[in-house]
Amino acid sequence: MTKSRGKRRQKVTLQHVADAAKVSKATASLALNNNPRISEPTRQRVLDAVEALGYVYNQRAASLRTQRSYTIGLVFKDVSNPFNAELTSGAESQLADHNYSLVLATTNDNLEKQARMVKTMLERDVDGLILAPTATTAAASLQSLMDFCPLVLLTPYYESLAVDCVGMDDANGTARAVEHLIRQGHRRIAFVGGFATDLTRQRRLQSYRGTLQRHNIEFDPALRIAGPVSRRGGYDAVHQLLSVPRPPSAAYCYSDVIAFGVMLGLRAAGMEAGRDFAVIGFDDVPEASLWHPSLTTVSNDPRGLGEQAAQLMLRRLATADATIKRVIMPSHLVLRDSTAAPVHEMPS
């Protein structure tokens, strides 16, 4: 048989169950919800009928009345970024424990697609939305989104909004990374990747400059390279960096993927990270430990981030007027081989 009969089982509804148990639909409903007003024998009859008929509860129908869909929307750029995959996994496991499901959508960092996806989520009547806004999302549009459903942001950079959010400790993470490089003797340290509109990048850049300043190192705009958050972006940055009059001996990269690109770019230029040049990333994605050389990076527990976001959402759903909570996940520097060697002079 290679032909589907396309014959689906006739849907069994609560009414059928009620009939079979010889009670009213209301009683059946109450029985299934363990309402104490229903006697034990009756409840058992209902449960037996459910079993016998193979009844499947229709959450969707129920939600129409209860106004609770038990689904949470999760919207971010891309699942295939390992950071987001971990984050999703963390959120999913928390939510599943509380009987919530996760509906997924991705934006490709495109504002228009984000709007479309958010709309879809609202039409699906999600109970809440966990959102990593694209770089250019206006605070006002997030504010108005909050009129429609509870919101948890995956970024700490909308301070003007009274919104729950969870973010990484960009300032501290960056400071520690840069300080590590300075301690190793580096004085010419590049900042690589990301675009100027990106709020997270702005914060890290600020911390980078502050840290340099605290160590009396002058900030050199030529060492700040903007570019896409991808391997390619890092690879291409290396060209620019090496052609600066006094080239850097180290790079602090906006994210691990960029750092990977930088390492590849260095190799193409006959240099090796960890020996001829120091490279630090941000995220600590699983690959970071696998690279050769392994990547020193700021670790951020993406799974924990997802769990936190889920928990903030669950909390807000439980008590709508709870105090706004902004969670900053601690980050710590993971020392690996890409910064192993102390500074040494660049061949100009």
Added chain:
Amino acid sequence: MTKSRGKRRQKVTLQHVADAAKVSKATASLALNNNPRISEPTRQRVLDAVEALGYVYNQRAASLRTQRSYTIGLVFKDVSNPFNAELTSGAESQLADHNYSLVLATTNDNLEKQARMVKTMLERDVDGLILAPTATTAAASLQSLMDFCPLVLLTPYYESLAVDCVGMDDANGTARAVEHLIRQGHRRIAFVGGFATDLTRQRRLQSYRGTLQRHNIEFDPALRIAGPVSRRGGYDAVHQLLSVPRPPSAAYCYSDVIAFGVMLGLRAAGMEAGRDFAVIGFDDVPEASLWHPSLTTVSNDPRGLGEQAAQLMLRRLATADATIKRVIMPSHLVLRDSTAAPVHEMPS
């Protein structure tokens, strides 16, 4: 202000829109669905009202009547496996194009959790289910699942079921991998990872044995190591392999993550993949090209797999009695450094 007002906008329903446009609810509905029976001026009045009131369509309510929820459930072991992340990404993008959303659930390869998740999906009234069944899932239970909703399996190994499915070309992929090793001069080739219950593994093992046989190489059970699909699993297997009387000079691994573990295990034993030992993986996850040495592996386009699965589902939803389609995604061997060196004698 650090206190949420918890004040959500009062939900605007179609009735409100109808009132504002001075038409009936029915007319409003028809207008929004571009029904030709509604005149253009009236339709415009409705659209204006929608705009003015900020009406949000309630897909959930509609689905109660239409019996179409426009959501597809995706159930597999774990998002954080990069293979699955890519697959999800592929499926999501296809489905989003057709206005479907993805609801996600993970099983941790646990039969009981799988049952729970599938039940949740059915209660959510998904239009269809894309499922990567856990290793021990009985065909019968999948069969009965098909009574409830369209199903697409992410494995080709339930031939007895009339079910759409998409899988990898395990037999061919394995054969090419093993043949490559043989051509390099290897005669003692291990098969590493996975458990005997796993249908996919069975298929690959069979192809591995067949290929050896075709080249007149005797199968040695001591070179077949079972174990978890993880880095650890691969790492631990190395111990066993190296203590076999005549140790192997190459390993064909059940998956890339296992291969990574094997490489780490080799290094711990003072050997290097690609130089002292050949290693091949399966999947071609992004890390495969990043490892050092980079991993020769069977490439499988996980994103394409996800896209295919989504397309099979969309097709089945469009025509319920379409012919069953079993898609085998072509796989090809990606030659990298982990198999670069020709065979050389093992230090026994």
Added chain:
DNA sequence: GCTCCTGAGTGAATCGGTTAAGCAACAACT
């Protein structure tokens, strides 16, 4: 003038649950 269309819109049932209000039967208490 009368019937018959046709085009445009409406009323009401419907999907599958939940829940407020009500009611019958019986026990307990004055």
Added chain:
DNA sequence: AGTTGTTGCTTAACCGATTCACTCAGGAGC
């Protein structure tokens, strides 16, 4: 006996859309 309470269940409204069957004007045809 009459009031009051409880217990256990039922009736019917409701959630927010869709859709079938119907109405109602106005125009065409005779």
